[in-house]
Amino acid sequence: MKPMLRLEGLRKSFGGLRVTDEVSFEIQPQEIAAIIGPNGAGKTTLFNQITGYLAPDGGHVFLEGQEIAGLTPQKIVKMGVGRAFQIASIFPDETALDNVRAACMSKLNQTRHLWRPVERFNRATEQAFAVLASLGLERQADRMAYELAHGDQKLLDIGIALVLEPKLLLLDEPTAGMSPEERQLTRQLIKQLWAQYKLTLIFIEHDMDMVFGIAERIMVLNHGALIADGTPGEIRNNKEVITAYLGEEA
Amino acid sequence: MASSSKYKFGLLWSVGFVAFALVPVLMTSRYQMNLASHILIWGLFAVAFNMLWGVTGMLSFGQALYFGIGAYSIGLFVNHAGKAWYLPAIPIGLVAAAMLSFLLGLLVIRVSGVYFTMLTLAFAQLAWQVTFKWYDFTGGDDGIQGIIAPGILANKMVYYYFVLVVVFISVWFLKRLAYSPFGLILRCVQQNPNRVRFIGRSVKMNQLRIYVISSVFAALAGSLMVGVDNSIHTDMLFWTTSGEVILMSVLGGINQFFGPFVGAVILILLEDIIGAKTEFWPIFLGTIVLIFVILFPKGVVGEIQHLRHRLKIAGESGGRHETHASA
Amino acid sequence: MDLYFIVTQLISGFTMATLLFLIASGLTLIFGVGNIFNFAHGSFYMIGAYFGYQLVSVWKVNFWIALVAAGTGAGLVGAAAEFLFLRRIYGRAQEGGFQILLTYGLILIFDDLVKLIWGTEYKSISKPSGFTGALQLGDIFIPTYNFAIIVIGLVVVVAAWWILAKTRPGRIARASAVDREMLGSLGVNVPLVLTVVFGLATALGGMAGALAAPLRSVTPGAGIEVIIDSLIVVVLGGMSNFWGAWLGAVLLGEVNAFAVAYLPAWSTLFSYLVMVVTLIFRPEGLFAPTRLRKV
Numbered sequence: 001m002k003p004m005l006r007l008e009g010l011r012k013s014f015g016g017l018r019v020t021d022e023v024s025f026e027i028q029p030q031e032i033a034a035i036i037g038p039n040g041a042g043k044t045t046l047f048n049q050i051t052g053y054l055a056p057d058g059g060h061v062f063l064e065g066q067e068i069a070g071l072t073p074q075k076i077v078k079m080g081v082g083r084a085f086q087i088a089s090i091f092p093d094e095t096a097l098d099n100v101r102a103a104c105m106s107k108l109n110q111t112r113h114l115w116r117p118v119e120r121f122n123r124a125t126e127q128a129f130a131v132l133a134s135l136g137l138e139r140q141a142d143r144m145a146y147e148l149a150h151g152d153q154k155l156l157d158i159g160i161a162l163v164l165e166p167k168l169l170l171l172d173e174p175t176a177g178m179s180p181e182e183r184q185l186t187r188q189l190i191k192q193l194w195a196q197y198k199l200t201l202i203f204i205e206h207d208m209d210m211v212f213g214i215a216e217r218i219m220v221l222n223h224g225a226l227i228a229d230g231t232p233g234e235i236r237n238n239k240e241v242i243t244a245y246l247g248e249e250a
Numbered sequence: 251m252a253s254s255s256k257y258k259f260g261l262l263w264s265v266g267f268v269a270f271a272l273v274p275v276l277m278t279s280r281y282q283m284n285l286a287s288h289i290l291i292w293g294l295f296a297v298a299f300n301m302l303w304g305v306t307g308m309l310s311f312g313q314a315l316y317f318g319i320g321a322y323s324i325g326l327f328v329n330h331a332g333k334a335w336y337l338p339a340i341p342i343g344l345v346a347a348a349m350l351s352f353l354l355g356l357l358v359i360r361v362s363g364v365y366f367t368m369l370t371l372a373f374a375q376l377a378w379q380v381t382f383k384w385y386d387f388t389g390g391d392d393g394i395q396g397i398i399a400p401g402i403l404a405n406k407m408v409y410y411y412f413v414l415v416v417v418f419i420s421v422w423f424l425k426r427l428a429y430s431p432f433g434l435i436l437r438c439v440q441q442n443p444n445r446v447r448f449i450g451r452s453v454k455m456n457q458l459r460i461y462v463i464s465s466v467f468a469a470l471a472g473s474l475m476v477g478v479d480n481s482i483h484t485d486m487l488f489w490t491t492s493g494e495v496i497l498m499s500v501l502g503g504i505n506q507f508f509g510p511f512v513g514a515v516i517l518i519l520l521e522d523i524i525g526a527k528t529e530f531w532p533i534f535l536g537t538i539v540l541i542f543v544i545l546f547p548k549g550v551v552g553e554i555q556h557l558r559h560r561l562k563i564a565g566e567s568g569g570r571h572e573t574h575a576s577a
Numbered sequence: 578m579d580l581y582f583i584v585t586q587l588i589s590g591f592t593m594a595t596l597l598f599l600i601a602s603g604l605t606l607i608f609g610v611g612n613i614f615n616f617a618h619g620s621f622y623m624i625g626a627y628f629g630y631q632l633v634s635v636w637k638v639n640f641w642i643a644l645v646a647a648g649t650g651a652g653l654v655g656a657a658a659e660f661l662f663l664r665r666i667y668g669r670a671q672e673g674g675f676q677i678l679l680t681y682g683l684i685l686i687f688d689d690l691v692k693l694i695w696g697t698e699y700k701s702i703s704k705p706s707g708f709t710g711a712l713q714l715g716d717i718f719i720p721t722y723n724f725a726i727i728v729i730g731l732v733v734v735v736a737a738w739w740i741l742a743k744t745r746p747g748r749i750a751r752a753s754a755v756d757r758e759m760l761g762s763l764g765v766n767v768p769l770v771l772t773v774v775f776g777l778a779t780a781l782g783g784m785a786g787a788l789a790a791p792l793r794s795v796t797p798g799a800g801i802e803v804i805i806d807s808l809i810v811v812v813l814g815g816m817s818n819f820w821g822a823w824l825g826a827v828l829l830g831e832v833n834a835f836a837v838a839y840l841p842a843w844s845t846l847f848s849y850l851v852m853v854v855t856l857i858f859r860p861e862g863l864f865a866p867t868r869l870r871k872v
């Protein structure tokens with residue numbers, strides 16, 4: 001079976017700064033993997049290259065064997081890569097329902113209809129509700145997205161990605177800025193979504209409970225380079241990782 | 251809730267239609283009917299413009315170009331090919347506007363923000379210059395006078411109802427569009443263009459589509475104007491014409507579908523009342539703009555709704571605070 | 578083809594380029610530093626021209642003193658406009674659009690005030706004494722006044738660049754372009770910086786207006802043509818790029834000068850043509866070193 005995602009010698013620099021340094025790895029279908037690393041390690045930049053937001057300077061990105069490096073985000077999304085952002089990326093002046101429904105209509109190729117009102121698109125509406133429900137947001141459906149609590153906005157961002165029915169879902173710090181209780185809930189929720197939607201899931205996280213709690217595999221980035229890749233048990237005892245986190249002198 | 255607001259909307263719609271339909275019956279002078287035609291046509295123009303700005307976030311300062319194309323299409327055909335071309339010239343003008351807006355749109359959507367605004371302005375001024383200078387073909391600064399609509403449309407009363415029906419159907423279409431999936435994507439483009447790419451839609455493509463649609467309706471408004479004034483003039487292409495619809499939108503409220511229409515009513519009536527008394531109407535207008543931009547950026551309709559919303563909340567829960575997060 | 582004719586046109590184009598650059602650099606300055614788009618920038622050019630007219634032709638003030646006074650006057654009006662109006666909308670949603678609208682309101686008011694005060698007829702200023710003739714270089718004659726414009730323009734521009742690049746206030750101004758909040762927390766009075774920069778930028782525009790007045794007649798409504806020309810310059814050069822704007826101004830000035838000579842009726846169209854071609858092939862600006870960042 002072809003790997004869901006394969007990176008080969010991916011490179012990216014900003015000016016003189018190497019932000020992605022010869023990164024290579026493979027992710028198998030229905031894996032759940034975490035990417036960790038100190039602030040500024042280049043985690044988000046890696047996602048940006050996989051999803052087409054940034055073009056890599058060199059190297060390859062294969063989605064199920066097909067090269068996607070350098071394609072536009074639209075194309076990559078349509079090929080089945082969904083993404084939620086470090087800072088919730090939502091449509092603030094639309095209702096939570098319309099946030100998800102817009103994405104759903106995009107997937108169903110209904111965004112060119114310019115006569116029938118949005119509410120009359122039953123299939124999109126049902127699917128949007130189903131996703132909101134699976135995130136526990138069904139009671140917020142009619143509220144404006146900007147009115148939602150921070151944690152709910154993060155979930156809504158995931159909902160927008162999820163309704164696109166991605167094969168591969170990339171989550172950038174899904175619990176960033178959440179309270180400990182919210183983190184706990186979100187952690188369970190993500191694990192559950194992963195199983196329910198049969199996703200291949202890669203998430204970036206600083207919350208170690210979440211990383212060691214639900215990831216089957218952990219990759220560690222430091223200064224743009226992949227310095228470790230293994231099971232939670234292997235990573236926990238990796239000297240290099242400990243040094244990276246505690247500083248060179250430790 | 252949805253059905254009650256729909257009902258309210260239907261009521262508003264009918265009241266508006268009946269009010270405008272009664273103008274010829276209740277009027278005391280021709281002039282008032284003329285004024286009402288102007289309001290209807292500018293209202294359509296402003297609503298179409300606001301699909302670009304208020305809905306999609308593209309502040310074009312060059313919609314006069316398409317307004318002018320609609321008008322000059324009729325004027326030029328009648329002048330150079332004969333009176334029989336009056337009606338055929340309308341669809342020809344719309345198609346011309348569609349084609350030109352498509353081509354120019356490809357250029358102007360390459361940039362955003364103030365660049366977009368200024369480029370649209372520059373192209374419209376270019377068209378104005380050509381019209382102004384090409385005297386033999388366009389009549390230059392003299393414009394073209396004495397263009398009479400054919401058949402029964404030459405009757406002012408009949409023409410008024412013709413305008414009323416065309417404007418209402420057009421505005422109805424734009425209203426449907428605003429609340430359709432396409433309208434939703436346009437609002438998304440304004441609020442978070444980056445996210446739009448990541449749900450698999452092209453920002454530029456949607457901007458181009460609405461640019462073309464809005465421009466075609468601007469041209470339609472321009473072509474309707476010919477039969478009201480029976481003349482056309484280069485001022486229709488001048489930048490102040492583009493400025494006018496922007497002002498109407500701000501006065502009425504850019505975040506409400508009918509805001510720009512209400513703005514057209516207010517601005518035209520004000521111009522009629524104040525403009526008749528003073529030479530220096532632009533100073534008043536400029537002052538009104540400053541006041542609205544600084545103090546009432548939501549416009550008349552927006553501020554009224556905001557007030558009602560606040561009163562309702564105060565009534566329900568003794569004053570709850572609203573927080574507004576930005577994108 | 579006549580070589581002297583070509584050189585004459587080149588010089589006339591260069592004169593225009595200098596004026597254009599004076600105006601456009603003000604636009605670029607306030608956009609680069611404050612991220613403010615001053616749609617009324619052309620109106621300050623017009624105000625400067627009228628101030629110059631009032632001082633020179635009516636009050637018979639010495640031309641060079643009047644030039645400085647007109648620039649200062651326009652700058653004061655600009656600073657006042659920023660202080661009274663513009664600063665009230667900073668940081669608002671859709672700020673860009675409202676900036677354009679607000680400054681559009683200013684155009685309406687200024688254009689009309691000018692008509693109210695000076696009437697609608699064309700006004701003119703005569704060239705300062707000692708600058709009515711021409712310099713002779715071999716067989717080529719350069720009008721002394723054009724020469725003076727070019728020199729003054731270069732001096733002002735180099736001085737402005739030096740202030741921005743080399744002095745402490747200049748560095749503060751440039752830093753406020755990058756991060757207003759940061760500077761504020763360092764104890765810099767950011768609103769004051771913006772008012773001052775706005776005043777300086779409009780003073781540049783006003784001075785250009787007074788300087789141009791002996792060559793072009795002074796009319797109400799001149800502002801909009803000027804703003805479009807400077808916009809074309811800025812598009813060519815890449816916004817907030819000082820030297821790019823200079824190259825853009827030279828290109829536009831020369832294109833205009835030759836168009837006026839060969840196709841006078843359609844000369845104004847050529848500016849737009851240059852812009853369209855630029856946009857098609859290099860939307861980020863002809864002379865911009867880096868790609869335009871998405872806003």
Ligand SMILES: Nc1ncnc2c1ncn2[C@@H]1O[C@H](COP(=O)(O)OP(=O)(O)OP(=O)(O)O)[C@@H](O)[C@H]1O
Pocket residue numbers: 014019037038039040041042043044045046086
């Ligand atoms: N568009 C850009 N231009 C220049 N530098 C950038 C750009 N994007 C990111 N960087 C730099 O690249 C480095 C890596 O950034 P990145 O956002 O990928 O880090 P990260 O691992 O996601 O960090 P965090 O945990 O804080 O989110 C940082 O030093 C950042 O400043």
Ligand SMILES: [Mg+2]
Pocket residue numbers: 043044045086172
């Ligand atoms: Mg990050």
